[in-house]
Amino acid sequence: MGLIFSFFTVVALGVIVFIGVKAADMRYLFGVIIPYAAFFAFLIGIIYRILQWARVPVPFRIPTTAGQGKSFPWIKQNTIDNPFTSIGVIIRMTLEVLLFRSLFRNTRAELRDGPKLSYGSTKWLWLGGLAFHYAFLIILIRHLRFFLEPVPLPIEIVEALDGFFQVGAPVLYITNLIFLGAVTFLFLRRVVIPQVRYISLAADYFPLFLIGAIGVTGVLMRYFLKTDVVGIKELTMGLITFSPVIPQTIGTIFYIHLFLVSALFAYFPMSKLMHMAGVFLSPTRNLANNNRAVMHVNPWNYPVKAHTYDEYEDEFRNVMKEAGLPVEKE
Amino acid sequence: MANPKPEELARIEYKPPKTGWMDTPAEIRKGMFCHAGKSKSLEYVGLPNPRQWTVMEEDWKLPENWQEIFIEGLRERVNKFRSFRLFLDICVRCGACADKCHFYIGGGDPKNMPVLRAELLRSVYRKYCTTSGKIMGKIAGARELTVDVLKEIWYYAYQCTECRRCSLFCPYGIDTAEITILARELLNLLGLNIDWIAGPVANCYRTGNHLGLQPHTIKDTFDMFADDLETFTGIRVNPTFNRKGAEILVVVPSGDFFADPGTYTTMGELLLFHELGLDYTWSTYASEGGDFGFFTSNEMAKRLHSKIYAEAKRLKVKWILGGECGHMWRVWHQYHNTWFGPMDFLEEPVSPITGTKFENAKSNKTVHICEFTSDLIKNGKLNLDKSRNDDLVVTFHDSCNTSRGMGFLEEPRYIINNVCNKFYEMPPNTIREQTFCCGSGSGLNASENMEIRLRGGLPRANAVKHVVQKYGVNMLSCICAIDRAALTASVDYWVPGTRVTGVHEMVGNALVMKGEKKRTTNLRGDPLPGMEGE
Ligand code: HEM
Numbered sequence: 001m002g003l004i005f006s007f008f009t010v011v012a013l014g015v016i017v018f019i020g021v022k023a024a025d026m027r028y029l030f031g032v033i034i035p036y037a038a039f040f041a042f043l044i045g046i047i048y049r050i051l052q053w054a055r056v057p058v059p060f061r062i063p064t065t066a067g068q069g070k071s072f073p074w075i076k077q078n079t080i081d082n083p084f085t086s087i088g089v090i091i092r093m094t095l096e097v098l099l100f101r102s103l104f105r106n107t108r109a110e111l112r113d114g115p116k117l118s119y120g121s122t123k124w125l126w127l128g129g130l131a132f133h134y135a136f137l138i139i140l141i142r143h144l145r146f147f148l149e150p151v152p153l154p155i156e157i158v159e160a161l162d163g164f165f166q167v168g169a170p171v172l173y174i175t176n177l178i179f180l181g182a183v184t185f186l187f188l189r190r191v192v193i194p195q196v197r198y199i200s201l202a203a204d205y206f207p208l209f210l211i212g213a214i215g216v217t218g219v220l221m222r223y224f225l226k227t228d229v230v231g232i233k234e235l236t237m238g239l240i241t242f243s244p245v246i247p248q249t250i251g252t253i254f255y256i257h258l259f260l261v262s263a264l265f266a267y268f269p270m271s272k273l274m275h276m277a278g279v280f281l282s283p284t285r286n287l288a289n290n291n292r293a294v295m296h297v298n299p300w301n302y303p304v305k306a307h308t309y310d311e312y313e314d315e316f317r318n319v320m321k322e323a324g325l326p327v328e329k330e
Numbered sequence: 331m332a333n334p335k336p337e338e339l340a341r342i343e344y345k346p347p348k349t350g351w352m353d354t355p356a357e358i359r360k361g362m363f364c365h366a367g368k369s370k371s372l373e374y375v376g377l378p379n380p381r382q383w384t385v386m387e388e389d390w391k392l393p394e395n396w397q398e399i400f401i402e403g404l405r406e407r408v409n410k411f412r413s414f415r416l417f418l419d420i421c422v423r424c425g426a427c428a429d430k431c432h433f434y435i436g437g438g439d440p441k442n443m444p445v446l447r448a449e450l451l452r453s454v455y456r457k458y459c460t461t462s463g464k465i466m467g468k469i470a471g472a473r474e475l476t477v478d479v480l481k482e483i484w485y486y487a488y489q490c491t492e493c494r495r496c497s498l499f500c501p502y503g504i505d506t507a508e509i510t511i512l513a514r515e516l517l518n519l520l521g522l523n524i525d526w527i528a529g530p531v532a533n534c535y536r537t538g539n540h541l542g543l544q545p546h547t548i549k550d551t552f553d554m555f556a557d558d559l560e561t562f563t564g565i566r567v568n569p570t571f572n573r574k575g576a577e578i579l580v581v582v583p584s585g586d587f588f589a590d591p592g593t594y595t596t597m598g599e600l601l602l603f604h605e606l607g608l609d610y611t612w613s614t615y616a617s618e619g620g621d622f623g624f625f626t627s628n629e630m631a632k633r634l635h636s637k638i639y640a641e642a643k644r645l646k647v648k649w650i651l652g653g654e655c656g657h658m659w660r661v662w663h664q665y666h667n668t669w670f671g672p673m674d675f676l677e678e679p680v681s682p683i684t685g686t687k688f689e690n691a692k693s694n695k696t697v698h699i700c701e702f703t704s705d706l707i708k709n710g711k712l713n714l715d716k717s718r719n720d721d722l723v724v725t726f727h728d729s730c731n732t733s734r735g736m737g738f739l740e741e742p743r744y745i746i747n748n749v750c751n752k753f754y755e756m757p758p759n760t761i762r763e764q765t766f767c768c769g770s771g772s773g774l775n776a777s778e779n780m781e782i783r784l785r786g787g788l789p790r791a792n793a794v795k796h797v798v799q800k801y802g803v804n805m806l807s808c809i810c811a812i813d814r815a816a817l818t819a820s821v822d823y824w825v826p827g828t829r830v831t832g833v834h835e836m837v838g839n840a841l842v843m844k845g846e847k848k849r850t851t852n853l854r855g856d857p858l859p860g861m862e863g864e
C-alpha cells in the first residue's frame with residue numbers, strides 16, 4: 001500500500017507540473033514561487049527540527065561502546081570505537097558520518113540444520129548506501145555551477161573528474177550512473193528482502209521514488225530532451241540574486257525536475273531524511289565513554305525517595321543484634 | 331509446561347506474515363511472557379495503579395484515563411530524553427538491525443526485529459506527537475493507541491533484554507534498548523510491570539537486595555560459605571558486615587549469595603580478600619549491586635541504588651568495589667555518577683595492595699572487581715596455580731552490558747588466562763562488543779517465560795556448542811550473576827553437559843594461599859584434577 005501510494009504521489013507531482021506549465025502556463029509559479037517557498041521551508045524546517053532536538057537534554061551518558069575501553073596503561077584501548085576523550089569522539093563521528101562505520105559491521109545471520117547459526121559479513125547495504133550518498137553529494141556539488149558565476153575551479157574539477165570516461169557529447173557523468181544504480185538497488189532490496197519489505201512504510205518508498213524521479217528527469221533533460229541550459233542558468237542566477245526571470249525557452253521537463261526537487265526540499269524537514277542532522281546528535285555515538293572519570297550532569301536530576309538506613313535498622317534491629325551485626329541504636 | 335525438543339524449537343520460520351504488521355494483532359502466547367506484577371509489590375514502593383491483573387485475561391483493569399496517562403507520559407519523556415526523541419524520529423528502516431537481535435534469530439517473530447519493536451511505540455508517537463502523523467494517519471506510519479496496541483507494546487517490551495546489540499549495527503546508533511526502557515517506564519505508569527521485576531524491586535527496597543534476604547540470613551549464608559571454605563582450604567575467612575571505618579565497601583549482585591553457581595564466585599572472592607588481608611566490609615543494607623529498578627523506571631533505579639552511597643557515607647569507607655554483574659555495571663558505570671555525584675565524601679580509588687590508581691574511576695570511585703584482580707595479577711601479587719583448573723576447558727561469555735556499555739573486554743580475559751590453562755574463544759561475531767545476550771537479561775529470567783528465554787538463548791548457546799564440539803569446552807565462564815543463572819538453563823537445554831562459572835570462582839580455585847592445606851577439591855567440592863582418588 002505504501003509503495004503504491006508513494007509511486008502515484010510522485011507521478012501526480014509530475015503530472016501537476018506538466019499540466020500547470022503546458023496547459024496553464026504557470027511558469028512563474030513553478031519556476032519562482034514554489035522553489036523559493038520550498039527552499040525556505042527546507043531551511044526553516046531543518047533549523048526548527050534541530051533546535052527541537054537540541055532543546056531536549058541528554059540526561060545520561062550512554063555511548064554504545066564498540067571496543068576495549070580505557071583501562072590500565074597495559075591494556076590497549078580502542079580509542080575510536082570506545083573513545084575516552086573528545087578527540088576520540090570526533091574521530092568516531094567522522095568515520096560514522098563519512099564512512100558509515102557502524103553499517104560496515106553488518107552481518108547476516110543464517111540458520112542451518114543442526115541447528116547451526118552463522119553470521120557472515122555483508123557489505124552490500126553499506127556499499128549501496130555509500131554509493132548513493134556520495135553520488136548524491138557530488139551531483140549536488142556539480143549543481144552549484146548553476147548558482148555561481150563564474151563557476152569556481154573546484155566545481156570544474158569535480159565535473160572533469162566525474163566526466164572522465166567521456167562517452168560522446170554531452171559528457172556522461174559516472175555519478176549519474178552510480179546514483180540511478182544505487183537508488184534502484186536501495187529500492188529493490190526494500191521490495192525483495194521480505195523483512196525489509198515488511199517494515200517499509202510509505203515514508204520509505206516516497207523519498208526513494210522522489211529522488212529516483214529527480215534523477216531520471218535530470219538525465220532525460222541532459223541526454224535526451226535537450227533543454228536550454230543557458231536559459232536555465234539565467235533562471236537560477238535570477239533566483240539566487242532575488243531578481244527572478246523566466247526565460248520562455250526552457251522546456252517543461254525542467255519544470256518537472258525543479259518541482260520534484262522543491263518537493264524534496266519541502267518534504268525533507270518532516271521526514272526520515274532528517275537523519276542527516278540527527279546522526280550528529282546521537283547520544284550512543286557522540287559521547288565519550290568516561291563516565292566514571294568525569295561526572296555527566298543531568299539538568300533535571302531530582303532527589304528521590306529512598307529507604308534509609310535508619311528505617312532499615314528500625315525494622316531489622318532485633319535480628320541484627322541477635323546475629324551480632326553492629327547497629328546504630330541499641 | 332514442558333518445552334518442545336531443541337530440534338523442534340530450532341525450526342524457525344523467518345518469513346513475515348502476509349498481512350502488514352499493523353493489521354496483525356499480537357498473539358499473546360504462554361511461554362513468552364512473565365506473570366503480571368503483584369499489587370503488593372507495586373504498593374510497597376508506591377508505583378502507580380497497583381492492582382491484581384492477569385495477562386491472559388481480556389480485561390487488564392486499566393485505569394479509566396489510561397490513554398491520557400500513557401500519552402502524557404510519552405510527551406513528557408520525549409522532552410526529557412534526547413535519545414528517545416531522536417531514536418523515534420530518525421530511523422530509516424534500513425533493516426540493518428533486524429537479524430542482530432537474539433529474540434528474532436531464535437524466534438523469527440518479525441516484531442522482535444529491533445526496528446519493528448521500536449515501530450510499535452514509534453507509530454503511537456507519530457499519531458500523538460507529530461503533525462504528519464496526526465494528519466496523514468496510517469499512511470504516515472501512525473496508529474491509534476488502542477488496548478490491543480498497548481498490549482502489543484507490553485508484550486514486546488518484555489521480550490527485549492535491553493542488550494543493545496542492535497544499537498551497535500545501526501548507522502545512527504539507534505538503541506532499541508533505550509526505547510524499551512522508556513516504553514517500560516510508560517507501562518509502569520499504568521501498573522503494567524511483571525512479577526519477576528516488581529517482586530525483586532520491592533524486596534530490594536525493603537531488605538537491600540532482590541532476593542529479600544534479611545540481615546541475619548546474609549550473615550548465616552556467609553557463615554556457611556566460611557565453613558565450606560574451611561573444609562576445602564583449611565583456612566577460616568572472617569568477613570565483616572556493616573563495619574565502620576573499613577577502607578572498601580564491597581557490593582555484589584545478591585544472586586551470588588544464594589544461587590549456584592554464583593555462590594562459588596562469592597566464595598572465590600572471599601578467599602581472595604582474605605589472602606590479601608583487605609580492609610573491607612560487606613553491607614547487609616547495601617546488599618545488592620544489581621538494579622531491577624532500572625527495568626522499571628529511571629526513578630525507581632535511582633531509588634534503589636541511593637543506598638549504596640548512603641551506606642558508603644555512613645560507614646566512612648574510601649571507595650567501593652563492585653562484583654561480577656552485567657546490568658549492574660551498566661548502571662554503575664553509565665548512571666551512578668550522574669544520579670549521585672559528585673562523590674566527594676569518597677576518595678579516588680587506589681589499590682591498597684599494588685598502589686595502582688584507578689584513573690578511569692577517579693570521579694565515581696567504584697572499581698570493578700575484574701579491574702582490581704587483573705591489576706593484582708599484573709603486579710605479581712597473587713600466587714596462582716593454574717593447573718588446579720586443568721579439568722576445565724573454558725570459554726568466556728561477554729555480558730551485553732559490560733561490553734557494549736563499558737568496553738570491558740580484556741580485563742576478564744587477562745584474569746582467565748592467568749588462572750586456567752585451557753581457554754578458547756567463541757566465534758568472533760558472537761563475543762566482545764558483538765556478544766549475544768544470555769537471553770534472559772533485564773528481568774526476564776522467570777520460569778513461566780521459558781520458551782522465549784530458550785529462543786533468545788539460542789545464538790549464545792549455539793556459539794558455545796561450536797567450541798564444545800571444536801575444543802571440548804566444558805565450562806562457560808562469565809562475569810554476571812544473571813548469566814550464571816540464565817546460561818545454566820540455556821546450555822542445559824541446547825548444549826547439555828556444559829557448566830557455567832564466574833571468573834572469581836576460577837580465581838579462588840587457582841589461588842595458592844598462605845597456610846592453606848593441600849587442596850583436594852575445588853570450590854564446588856569436586857575433586858581437583860589428579861585428586862580424584864583421594
Ligand atoms: C550527514 C549526512 C548523511 C549521512 C551520514 C547519511 C547516512 C545514511 C545511512 C547510513 C543510511 C542507511 C543506509 C541506506 O539505507 O542506504 C541512509 C539512508 C538514506 N539516506 Fe542518508 N545520510 C545522510 C544524508 C542524506 C541526505 C542529504 C539524503 C537525501 C536527501 C539522504 C537520503 C537517504 C535515504 C533516502 C535513505 C534510505 C535509503 C533506503 O530507503 O534504503 N541521506 N543515510
Ligand code: SF4
Binds near residue numbers: 499
Ligand atoms: S539499523 Fe537503525 S536505522 Fe536501520 S532499521 Fe534499525 S534502527 Fe532503523
Ligand code: SF4
Binds near residue numbers: 506507
Ligand atoms: S536491545 Fe537487544 S533484545 Fe532489545 S531489540 Fe535490541 S537486540 Fe533485541
